[in-house]
Amino acid sequence: MTENHIRGIDDLGKSGIEEILALSDHFHEVSTRRIPKVPALRGKTIALLFYEDSTRTRLSFETASKRLSADSLNFSIGSSSVKKGESLRDTIETISAMGVDAIVVRHGSAGVPWMLPRWTDAAVINAGDGSHEHPTQALLDCYTIRKNLGELNGKRIAIVGDIKHSRVARSNVKAFLALGASVTLVGPKTLMPFNTDDWGVETTDQFDSVIGDSDVLYMLRMQLERQQKSFVPSLREYAKEYGLSDSRAQSMKPESLIMHPGPMNRGVEVSSNIKEHPKSVVNNQVANGVIIRMSALYYLLGAGSITKLEGFNDE
Amino acid sequence: MADLERPNTPLDGGVFHARSEIMNADGVRRALWRMSHEILEQNRGLSELVLVGLEVGGVHLAQKLAENLLEIEKQKVPVGTLDVAFYRDDIGIRQVTPSNPTDMPFDLTSRIVVLVDDVLFTGRTIRAAMDAIVDFGRPAAVQLAVMIDRGHRELPIRPDYVGKNVPTRRDELVDVTENGVLLGVMKDAKP
Amino acid sequence: MSELLLQGGRVLDKAGDRLADVLIDDEGRIAEIGKGLKGKETLDVQGKIVSSGFVDLNAYLGGPEDQLSETIISGTESAVKGGYTAVVAISRNPVVADNASSVKALIELSEEALCETIVSGSATLHNDAGTMSPLGEISDAGVKLFSASGPPLTDFETTRRIMEYSQKYDITLLYSCSNSYLSPKGVMNEGAVSSQLGIPGIPAVAEEIEVFQLSQLALLTGANLHFQQISTAKSIEIINEAKSNGASITCEVSPHHISLDESFITSFDARYKVLPPLRSKQEIASVKELITSVDAIATGHSPCQDHLKQQAFADAPFGTTGLEAALGASIMHLDIPLKEILRLMSWSPAEIAGIAETHGGDLVPGRPANLAVFDPEATWVVKGDQAASKCSVTAFEDIELKGLVSHTLVNGKLVVIDGVVQDHGR
Numbered sequence: 004m005t006e007n008h009i010r011g012i013d014d015l016g017k018s019g020i021e022e023i024l025a026l027s028d029h030f031h032e033v034s035t036r037r038i039p040k041v042p043a044l045r046g047k048t049i050a051l052l053f054y055e056d057s058t059r060t061r062l063s064f065e066t067a068s069k070r071l072s073a074d075s076l077n078f079s080i081g082s083s084s085v086k087k088g089e090s091l092r093d094t095i096e097t098i099s100a101m102g103v104d105a106i107v108v109r110h111g112s113a114g115v116p117w118m119l120p121r122w123t124d125a126a127v128i129n130a131g132d133g134s135h136e137h138p139t140q141a142l143l144d145c146y147t148i149r150k151n152l153g154e155l156n157g158k159r160i161a162i163v164g165d166i167k168h169s170r171v172a173r174s175n176v177k178a179f180l181a182l183g184a185s186v187t188l189v190g191p192k193t194l195m196p197f198n199t200d201d202w203g204v205e206t207t208d209q210f211d212s213v214i215g216d217s218d219v220l221y222m223l224r225m226q227l228e229r230q231q232k233s234f235v236p237s238l239r240e241y242a243k244e245y246g247l248s249d250s251r252a253q254s255m256k257p258e259s260l261i262m263h264p265g266p267m268n269r270g271v272e273v274s275s276n277i278k279e280h281p282k283s284v285v286n287n288q289v290a291n292g293v294i295i296r297m298s299a300l301y302y303l304l305g306a307g308s309i310t311k312l313e314g315f316n317d318e
Numbered sequence: 319m320a321d322l323e324r325p326n327t328p329l330d331g332g333v334f335h336a337r338s339e340i341m342n343a344d345g346v347r348r349a350l351w352r353m354s355h356e357i358l359e360q361n362r363g364l365s366e367l368v369l370v371g372l373e374v375g376g377v378h379l380a381q382k383l384a385e386n387l388l389e390i391e392k393q394k395v396p397v398g399t400l401d402v403a404f405y406r407d408d409i410g411i412r413q414v415t416p417s418n419p420t421d422m423p424f425d426l427t428s429r430i431v432v433l434v435d436d437v438l439f440t441g442r443t444i445r446a447a448m449d450a451i452v453d454f455g456r457p458a459a460v461q462l463a464v465m466i467d468r469g470h471r472e473l474p475i476r477p478d479y480v481g482k483n484v485p486t487r488r489d490e491l492v493d494v495t496e497n498g499v500l501l502g503v504m505k506d507a508k509p
Numbered sequence: 510m511s512e513l514l515l516q517g518g519r520v521l522d523k524a525g526d527r528l529a530d531v532l533i534d535d536e537g538r539i540a541e542i543g544k545g546l547k548g549k550e551t552l553d554v555q556g557k558i559v560s561s562g563f564v565d566l567n568a569y570l571g572g573p574e575d576q577l578s579e580t581i582i583s584g585t586e587s588a589v590k591g592g593y594t595a596v597v598a599i600s601r602n603p604v605v606a607d608n609a610s611s612v613k614a615l616i617e618l619s620e621e622a623l624c625e626t627i628v629s630g631s632a633t634l635h636n637d638a639g640t641m642s643p644l645g646e647i648s649d650a651g652v653k654l655f656s657a658s659g660p661p662l663t664d665f666e667t668t669r670r671i672m673e674y675s676q677k678y679d680i681t682l683l684y685s686c687s688n689s690y691l692s693p694k695g696v697m698n699e700g701a702v703s704s705q706l707g708i709p710g711i712p713a714v715a716e717e718i719e720v721f722q723l724s725q726l727a728l729l730t731g732a733n734l735h736f737q738q739i740s741t742a743k744s745i746e747i748i749n750e751a752k753s754n755g756a757s758i759t760c761e762v763s764p765h766h767i768s769l770d771e772s773f774i775t776s777f778d779a780r781y782k783v784l785p786p787l788r789s790k791q792e793i794a795s796v797k798e799l800i801t802s803v804d805a806i807a808t809g810h811s812p813c814q815d816h817l818k819q820q821a822f823a824d825a826p827f828g829t830t831g832l833e834a835a836l837g838a839s840i841m842h843l844d845i846p847l848k849e850i851l852r853l854m855s856w857s858p859a860e861i862a863g864i865a866e867t868h869g870g871d872l873v874p875g876r877p878a879n880l881a882v883f884d885p886e887a888t889w890v891v892k893g894d895q896a897a898s899k900c901s902v903t904a905f906e907d908i909e910l911k912g913l914v915s916h917t918l919v920n921g922k923l924v925v926i927d928g929v930v931q932d933h934g935r
Contacts (some may be wrong), residue, residue, distance in 0.1 A: 029401065032419040038453040041404035071404075092819040112821030113708045114777025133823065134707030173707055196704035197712075301404075306415045 012177035026298035044073035067296035099123035141174035156183030164223030336502035349481035354386035375436030405446035427455035436494035441473035514548025517555035537921025562594025568810035587898035592881035592914035605635035633659030672732035686719035724751035742795035761807035764838035779825030812900030829904035837910025882916035
């Protein structure tokens with residue numbers, strides 16, 4: 004039974020993150036080949052268990068599996084089957100009985116990836132659990148920043164928007180801090196977590212105060228339904244206070260990046276042409292998604308552990 | 319003979335304890351010269367030739383061969399590096415972590431590819447390398463150059479160019495650097 | 510039933526504790542308490558405490574339409590195993606006791622119970638929470654406790670009318686202050702842990718606001734109120750304030766709220782999902798400091814089918830079992846004399862439930878022998894699969910407790926011997 008999982012950033016720690024980023028350099032090279040596929044995980048079976056619809060993330064994992072020559076099984080489970088009475092445990096035991104080596108799981112409720120090892124020996128990768136964590140997104144963001152700025156150590160990163168409901172923010176805070184960056188969370192108090200005392204971050208509701216100092220502006224997606232529950236009075240006001248407009252982008256540092264986990268609400272958290280802005284690395288993020296997920300899968304199913312094996316090339 | 323403690327040791331750890339020197343620095347240099355000439359002679363020139371060093375031990379040898387060929391023929395031979403980790407047949411059996419990313423900035427179709435590695439042992443690395451090579455094109459021919467052939471083959475693979483044939487025990491290790499070739503064992507390895 | 514002698518135990522009641530034998534007559538009443546007594550049958554209880562049996566004010570024991578979570582038999586097996594001799598059965602939607610005939614059916618069903626089971630009613634109609642149920646008719650059927658949390662917190666007028674109307678029948682209205690107006694999706698305590706886990710939180714103040722509003726209405730109307738499952742110190746302070754102003758209010762805390770804190774939820778195990786939620790360590794410490802002004806420890810025993818707790822945290826139902834762990838959790842986690850534990854678990858809840866004639870109170874000749882025998886020093890670890898309850902998922906799993914019931918007597922009959930529920934032929 005494996006103790007190796009990527010459920011949250013804490014499962015990896017700094018050394019695990021570093022290892023996955025190092026693997027990503029290899030898979031980046033693989034992805035540039037005429038045949039961007041290696042036989043590394045031949046014979047391995049990876050279950051993609053998506054309780055929440057996410058075509059992008061699912062395709063990213065599916066592509067990563069295929070490029071590693073692993074077999075992937077798709078389980079898209081609507082909330083209806085939960086209502087039919089099949090417990091999470093039943094589902095996991097069923098999938099496990101099919102002989103899978105890893106389960107990639109996305110679920111609307113926090114913590115589901117942590118429950119899985121009770122019922123399966125497979126390695127677990129969290130593809131997003133509620134508002135809790137989304138570690139592979141954080142890894143690809145770290146990789147993207149490293150590729151563009153050299154390193155994260157000493158960098159100032161502002162994460163802007165709906166932190167409260169964001170799994171991307173929670174994983175990114177942990178990963179950015181682990182790699183030595185400092186993090187400021189920006190948003191109205193309604194969209195901030197109730198208590199961030201232990202997070203090791205700064206918080207502010209003044210977006211303009213951080214723009215000039217930040218090496219990265221990480222803009223979160225604003226869920227459009229937040230307006231109805233009075234988290235913000237209107238999307239227009241949100242865009243005015245916290246949206247990355249062209250003029251705000253003007254006041255960014257020279258060597259700085261605009262990031263967004265996608266999909267974007269153009270005209271809300273970012274102005275309509277920010278994605279094409281010279282500082283934007285949003286397209287890199289998407290491209291790096293497959294690479295990072297190849298690394299994550301290989302890290303769990305291939306490399307086995309993070310110990311380097313080099314040295315005596317007796318063979 | 320002194321024990322060598324390496325920054326990167328195999329998974330089971332331990333310290334390489336050299337028992338005997340098989341070649342000294344001059345020996346390695348001379349072997350590389352001879353192999354360079356053999357490659358040139360065998361292929362009647364260098365026009366289609368590509369050297370591919372296998373990570374990590376074959377890379378510096380491939381570069382050295384390229385330098386020699388440049389000196390002899392005044393012609394630059396492209397050198398690629400290949401990490402075969404993702405092609406190995408023991409992934410999942412032991413830890414297989416790649417060392418340095420592959421660098422193969424050219425199509426191998428119709429080229430004569432000389433794979434270069436430091437030690438030929440079971441042949442499994444070369445098997446993996448041949449699988450990897452074909453992902454970069456369809457070479458006209460694939461040849462193999464190794465500094466040491468230590469026997470114990472498990473696959474039908476033979477080298478085209480050899481620095482030296484060395485009979486070894488299975489549990490021994492061969493260490494190849496520009497400074498020479500040592501034969502020894504790992505001590506204090508974790509069980 | 511033949512004469513039974515409990516020999517060599519330490520009898521503990523309001524009069525204090527003393528080494529004494531307890532003789533129980535063949536009608537199940539206490540015949541004599543003293544030293545050197547003789548009886549036909551003798552049970553050696555040396556080193557153990559002999560006290561009045563415990564009384565739980567808040568347990569869900571299944572119902573006619575829900576025999577899978579718990580039944581009146583499994584539920585009361587669980588109760589007597591925990592030393593309880595009387596349990597107030599709280600209905601859970603959609604089981605409602607909002608009319609006399611369904612209440613009578615519930616009372617009839619409760620005759621199968623292993624211990625006294627007190628049926629509670631509903632103060633509002635099942636299909637119309639804003640309308641008062643026939644309190645008089647239900648009360649005439651023998652019900653004195655009414656769940657009254659039906660009307661929304663904002664419907665103050667109905668709440669007030671129920672409080673006013675209830676007084677004619679000398680009944681007590683039960684309120685659980687866990688409305689979700691401040692946290693529609695909340696499933697755990699709001700705080701550092703919920704923020705870290707990204708789980709929607711329930712602020713302590715949500716409970717406190719409701720406790721405050723209801724206690725003000727209690728002062729206004731003079732109704733008898735009992736607050737269920739109070740989980741914050743501020744709530745207790747508000748209740749104490751209203752009490753000192755003359756309100757007829759009592760309140761209970763649960764064994765899990767004084768022993769388990771929110772950090773258990775970092776495992777995402779839904780066994781820790783309860784309502785009100787497990788609070789912070791700090792809050793628990795403050796509640797414990799006020800425990801002497803609390804009126805009862807009540808389990809809030811809320812079993813469900815095991816598989817329902819094997820869902821994602823947000824999807825699983827609220828609730829944990831508690832009848833078997835209550836004594837051990839209380840002794841382990843409350844730094845108060847045993848006498849105070851018995852006040853909270855037996856004497857005071859017996860008064861609130863209106864059964865002080867037969868339960869709780871002093872051990873004196875003539876009273877029915879509703880007794881618990883327990884070792885207050887015994888430490889043990891909870892294993893849900895050994896529970897008498899139908900539900901094997903409990904928040905107390907693997908938790909070490911102190912204080913273990915060995916024998917329970919209901920009307921003089923030994924229903925638990927050496928911790929084992931006796932075969933009762935059902």
